[in-house]
Amino acid sequence: MSDSPRRLSREAGDGRPAAPVRIAHLGLGNFFRAHQAWYTEHAPDAADWGIAAFCGRSATLAEQLAPQGGLYTLLVRADDGDRPEVISSVVAVHPADDLDSWLGYARSPELAVITLTVTEAGYRRGPGGDIDLADAQVAADRDAIVAGRLADVVTAPGKLPVAMIARRDAGLGPLTVLSCDNLPDNGHVAAQVTRSLATAVGGDLASLVDEHSFATSMVDRITPRTTDDEIEAVRRSTGLDDAAPVVTEPFVEWVVAGDFPAGRPAWDATFVPDVEPFEQRKLWLLNGSHTLMAYAASARGHEVVSEAIADPVVRSWVEQWWDEAARHLRVPASDVEAYRAALVERYENRQIRHLLAQIASDGSQKIPVRILPVLRAERAAGRDGRGAARAVAAWVRHLQGHGAPVNDAGAAAYAAAVNDTTTNDAVRGVLDQLDPQLAGDPQLVRLAAELVEELAAS
Numbered sequence: 190m191s192d193s194p195r196r197l198s199r200e201a202g203d204g205r206p207a208a209p210v211r212i213a214h215l216g217l218g219n220f221f222r223a224h225q226a227w228y229t230e231h232a233p234d235a236a237d238w239g240i241a242a243f244c245g246r247s248a249t250l251a252e253q254l255a256p257q258g259g260l261y262t263l264l265v266r267a268d269d270g271d272r273p274e275v276i277s278s279v280v281a282v283h284p285a286d287d288l289d290s291w292l293g294y295a296r297s298p299e300l301a302v303i304t305l306t307v308t309e310a311g312y313r314r315g316p317g318g319d320i321d322l323a324d325a326q327v328a329a330d331r332d333a334i335v336a337g338r339l340a341d342v343v344t345a346p347g348k349l350p351v352a353m354i355a356r357r358d359a360g361l362g363p364l365t366v367l368s369c370d371n372l373p374d375n376g377h378v379a380a381q382v383t384r385s386l387a388t389a390v391g392g393d394l395a396s397l398v399d400e401h402s403f404a405t406s407m408v409d410r411i412t413p414r415t416t417d418d419e420i421e422a423v424r425r426s427t428g429l430d431d432a433a434p435v436v437t438e439p440f441v442e443w444v445v446a447g448d449f450p451a452g453r454p455a456w457d458a459t460f461v462p463d464v465e466p467f468e469q470r471k472l473w474l475l476n477g478s479h480t481l482m483a484y485a486a487s488a489r490g491h492e493v494v495s496e497a498i499a500d501p502v503v504r505s506w507v508e509q510w511w512d513e514a515a516r517h518l519r520v521p522a523s524d525v526e527a528y529r530a531a532l533v534e535r536y537e538n539r540q541i542r543h544l545l546a547q548i549a550s551d552g553s554q555k556i557p558v559r560i561l562p563v564l565r566a567e568r569a570a571g572r573d574g575r576g577a578a579r580a581v582a583a584w585v586r587h588l589q590g591h592g593a594p595v596n597d598a599g600a601a602a603y604a605a606a607v608n609d610t611t612t613n614d615a616v617r618g619v620l621d622q623l624d625p626q627l628a629g630d631p632q633l634v635r636l637a638a639e640l641v642e643e644l645a646a647s
């Protein structure tokens with residue numbers, strides 16, 4: 190007789206019974222399962238709100254979770270111990286290309302919300318924030334929608350208007366698209382790419398898109414990729430085999446703005462008229478310092494955030510960046526202090542192995558939103574912006590092959606600027622592509638070049 194544990198399974202009686210699908214999620218991944226699915230699990234009306242989750246690009250996670258009926262273990266890890274919990278709110282899982290199911294949910298009168306975690310790159314934005322029609326997959330989606338082949342779309346922005354068409358054809362009204370990606374004004378970003386794609390399709394599609402609500406949210410919970418050791422730790426602590434558990438930290442926050450014409454769960458989130466102050470606090474203090482450490486601390490040989498923040502040199506760089514960012518936040522100073530203190534504690538959590546290499550991906554999308562607004566504001570105020578400039582300098586070194594490996598489709602555009610040239614020219618070339626006005630600031634170019642040299646020597 191085998192003594193290997195049995196598989197986690199809804200059929201075997203694990204978790205809660207499946208709730209009716211009222212939310213469709215695009216971008217089934219770890220963060221969605223630690224955050225939106227966790228909030229839905231803990232809503233007082235959880236029995237009425239099931240989630241059908243679709244992979245963003247592949248089928249892997251759907252294949253792993255389908256035999257478990259969508260159940261998975263969320264392992265909340267702190268230095269004082271582990272807390273495993275079975276999450277039951279995801280009731281159906283689908284590969285990215287299962288458009289028949291996607292359109293089927295859209296035609297259901299019960300569907301009320303579409304949530305998104307498709308990464309920054311998933312929005313397929315071109316210059317100015319409209320959909321990037323130069324992207325071959327976007328262009329193919331546009332042609333598929335024009336030809337009425339709704340089930341042939343592949344991009345995230347393509348999947349939104351086809352759901353809206355299917356819904357209208359079924360005689361159903363508007364729902365809410367709720368973005369949960371780390372992007373400023375993510376609801377507006379989602380609306381702009383969807384609407385501009387609809388405009389490119391033509392007819393009355395853009396006005397159909399306008400009938401729907403696009404909500405914005407600030408999301409926060411540090412959720413790294415799960416390791417094999419963690420899968421084993423879950424097996425040991427629960428006595429069940431789970432093919433895809435998620436590991437996360439105790440801290441969790443969600444701030445949401447927008448309308449929900451078809452309803453929503455009674456999430457224990459903070460609902461506000463304007464997310465921006467919360468978003469800036471989180472994007473600059475948390476994601477900005479993550480981005481700084483991803484490049485500057487990985488080049489010093491650190492692998493994970495908890496190691497990086499324990500290095501006094503890295504800690505001083507992070508504090509300097511926080512001092513600069515804090516000057517431009519629109520939240521009370523006491524909130525900023527409390528948030529910074531909480532961040533240090535979160536980063537020091539040694540049970541969370543958050544790889545700097547994971548955070549380093551897609552820097553070309555992250556630097557502009559996490560670092561540059563503070564750099565511009567500091568320069569405009571007549572200060573040198575050293576903390577922000579160091580993040581840019583560290584990214585220049587990263588593009589030159591130091592520290593975490595480059596994993597960024599957008600980095601190719603910077604290759605010519607950073608290789609076989611002087612440090613000054615490399616910095617100027619990178620800044621020129623990020624923001625020509627910054628490249629035209631000789632003091633900044635000089636400072637960032639000095640910081641590149643300082644990082645190389647450190």
Ligand SMILES: NC(=O)c1ccc[n+]([C@@H]2O[C@H](COP(=O)([O-])OP(=O)(O)OC[C@H]3O[C@@H](n4cnc5c(N)ncnc54)[C@H](O)[C@@H]3O)[C@@H](O)[C@H]2O)c1
Pocket residue numbers: 215216217218219220221243244245246247306307308309310311312344345369370371372408409410411412413
């Ligand atoms: N992990 C975190 O700590 C965290 C915290 C807050 C917010 N987020 C947000 O959640 C997003 C997802 O993070 P994750 O940790 O779940 O990553 P993940 O790799 O576990 O999942 C990412 C999901 O996005 C999909 N995706 C990736 N690129 C895509 C593309 N070009 N088009 C469509 N779908 C695409 C993937 O297929 C997958 O379903 C992040 O980009 C971030 O904006 C993450």
Ligand SMILES: O=P(O)(O)OC[C@@H](O)[C@@H](O)[C@H](O)[C@H](O)CO
Pocket residue numbers: 371408409410411412475476479480547548550
């Ligand atoms: O998920 P990304 O790649 O956009 O960013 C990496 C991290 O900064 C991010 O995932 C944070 O851990 C998260 O935003 C915390 O809530």
